[in-house]
Amino acid sequence: MLKSTIAVLILAAGSVASAQTISHEVINPNVVTRVATALNHISLIEFPEPIIRAAVGSDDVRIEWQGNTLALKPVARGQSTNLFVWTAHTQTSYEILPPGAVTEASFVIDQTMAAPAPAPAPAPSETAQARSHAAKIRKSEMQKAAAALIARTMLKSSPVYSRDVKDSNDHVNVRITEVVRDKDVLYVRYTVSNPSQHPYRLSAPSVFEMVPKPGSVVLSSLKDIEIPAKKLSKYETESTSTMIVREARISRRNVNPGQTANGVLCFEASVGKPQLYRFVFANDQSHPVDAAAVL
Incomplete structure (x- = not known):
């Protein structure tokens, strides 16, 4: 395949x-x-x-x-x-x-x-x-x-739900919208929006697998759900691993005020049960730009 x-x-x-x-x-x-x-x-x-x-x-x-x-x-x-x-x-x-x-x-x-x-x-x-x-x-x-x-x-595509994620009104936001699974590989589609008053330079994110401590959260119940930042900060993490990104594409690099951009990336993922992944983008001036989802 x-x-x-x-x-x-x-x-x-x-x-x-x-x-x-x-x-x-x-x-x-x-x-x-x-x-x-x-x-x-x-x-x-x-x-x-x-x-x-x-x-x-x-x-x-x-x-x-x-x-x-x-x-x-x-x-x-x-x-x-x-x-x-x-x-x-x-x-x-x-x-x-x-x-x-x-x-x-x-x-x-x-x-x-x-x-x-x-x-x-x-x-x-x-x-x-x-x-x-x-x-x-x-x-x-x-x-x-x-x-x-x-x-x-x-x-094989599945939607990723982000209804609990609240967008900011003054800096860049990220929504994880879709995932395709193929053995040891995940393909993730995301949307970046810029409601601020200044342009944002978009680049492909780094991807990390976050392993919560046993008993801190049941990941299987959160499959295909984007995790809000406040909720993510409450998870006790046992370890973090950097994932290998095989390919990444974005619809535009310069995201001006009021604009959105779409991106897709393909990375090697853990096989079997759902895992918690964090996607870290370049900062929007002083604001961090990231998203997390169980996929």
Whole structure:
């Protein structure tokens, strides 16, 4: 599965660098195709017919396929592995290179069947029409694959309730609004509002896991709830850990008076029961800007 970046793309409309490569290749079952990758970026392999099954040699590369399109994403540095893909008439092999520079990554590898024996050349107008039709089909298949991945991710989304949180009237506020869970990863959407009289420079927050002392609070009863600052200060904390943020996107960096901004971040989280997380942003002049939620 490729939920790490797919979910962030869904929630924050992330883009792929324009410098990535798009290549067109003829399928050759006797050749191992090399695929250059980059962290936090998806590479797509387009096949001329629907994919039946696929297998990758390492969990450090995540794959998912739909119709004729296979998407892959590396999740660790310095690792290479192999990939096999089967369709009704072909078996193809790939060497997935360790994540490198975004400018060298393969964005789309468009693979086609070997050309059949030469046939009488069609009229020029027919050739142009055939190419246009093939291009439309490939674009449609990619759109269908992307739509399927988006739909599956959105089905796993849960709202985060913040009805007990009171917004300030003179400095920046943060609301945690949505969470998507995928094994050891959490995707969190948040909203930042600025009711003050001065602009605020927004950046991605640091994330901390706060472990309350036994008996001080029952976290399972607070799942998917944002915790007000006054209530949070009453919790006795046993330990605090810094979480690894895999990816973060924000809709705007400069949040002027009266404006709001949306953000999404993906971080490695504890597996199993709900945990208390604190999201710490840059201060609004002398005011701390943070939020806490049980997710």
